[in-house]
Amino acid sequence: MQVVQKNITREEKRKQKLDVILRNAAKAFMDQGYYRTSLDDIAKMQNVTKPTLYYYIENKEDILIKCEEQALLRINTMIDSVINAQKSGFEILYDFIKGYIGLMTDDVIRCHVRHRGQMENEQAASNSIKNHKELEYRVREIIRIGIKDKSIRNCNSTILAILLFDSLNGITGWYKSDGQVKEDELTEEVLALVSGGVRVV
């Protein structure tokens, strides 16, 4: 009993520390960029020294990879939750957009969005690209559902999925949760744009 308990505690602690590292690193990468952030910088945020980081990560790039894992998990979980609803394709897309914008305030996710596919390790880079393609594919499927049930107009679902993703990802570049633009208002505008465009009919 106690054995297990204590093991869990230790593992939990470890996980939490890794989590803090990822969050801090992600924030620094967003603020100053990946290459302008040294491992010493990241270590200092944890009040540890650089070699300590290597107890939690394999190398610098591994931070990017671990952020990606976490980000993909959260994004996919969100998509799971919206896609299973018994709704029209358009409504599902609507929910997806809402959910995705909601995730954009998280530094780890922002970090992933900004750095995906940019790893120096080719294997990691192509894997990252593949991961994103799969996300894109899921959004494309949502659009296809909408086209089929006629809640979304007939369009090139591939291009549309990319465009939509890119415009949402662009938000990471400027949106500050403490800034002038309220998340609700932002969401409203995006939804209105995607939904009905800008033209007065």
Place this chain on the structure above:
Amino acid sequence: MQVVQKNITREEKRKQKLDVILRNAAKAFMDQGYYRTSLDDIAKMQNVTKPTLYYYIENKEDILIKCEEQALLRINTMIDSVINAQKSGFEILYDFIKGYIGLMTDDVIRCHVRHRGQMENEQAASNSIKNHKELEYRVREIIRIGIKDKSIRNCNSTILAILLFDSLNGITGWYKSDGQVKEDELTEEVLALVSGGVRVV
């Protein structure tokens, strides 16, 4: 006469060489990223050595700045040409989008889009941000014209301008001029999305 002629030739040559440097560097920055591209790499593309570059640029970051200058000039020229037409706000916006997508195939412009505001020199960075804000402002003005003449529905022009810009800039990340998606088709989809959204009325 000949004096002037020869001077011009020399200056022209210089300008052209700088131009080649910028184009090659921009392409490399897009392919591998700014920090993964060394000045030696860039020099090699010109078949010169690194110190030679310093005859044309002040330092590495200066490449980014010079690319930005060139990009802004071209973008602003394009906006000038569409904004002066006697058309509705919506039509002007339409032309802007078309023109902007057309520019997205140019490496120097793509380089600027990807790296704007990221200079290490704070002065340069804030200037770059200011420059982009001004572009954004011009687009906002186009939207305002459309709202006023009722060709664009009433909306938050600030947010819309940013969203539009970001979605267009996102194109730089994936669009290859030799790829599957044709520029015309891409433009059509973007215009359709911005114009009427995805919803079937």
Place this chain on the structure above:
DNA sequence: TTATAACGTTACCAAAGGGTAACATACACT
């Protein structure tokens, strides 16, 4: 209590890369 694994530190290395000094050559202009 004690052995062992987890966790952390100090001190260091090697490579990369931006930038420069000093020197060589080509070319324009008198």
Place this chain on the structure above:
DNA sequence: AGTGTATGTTACCCTTTGGTAACGTTATAA
């Protein structure tokens, strides 16, 4: 032709930084 300036090169420096080795220290399990 000859002189200065534009254009390049070789060789070098110096800082940054990712990564590691070797050495404590704390806490867990027997």
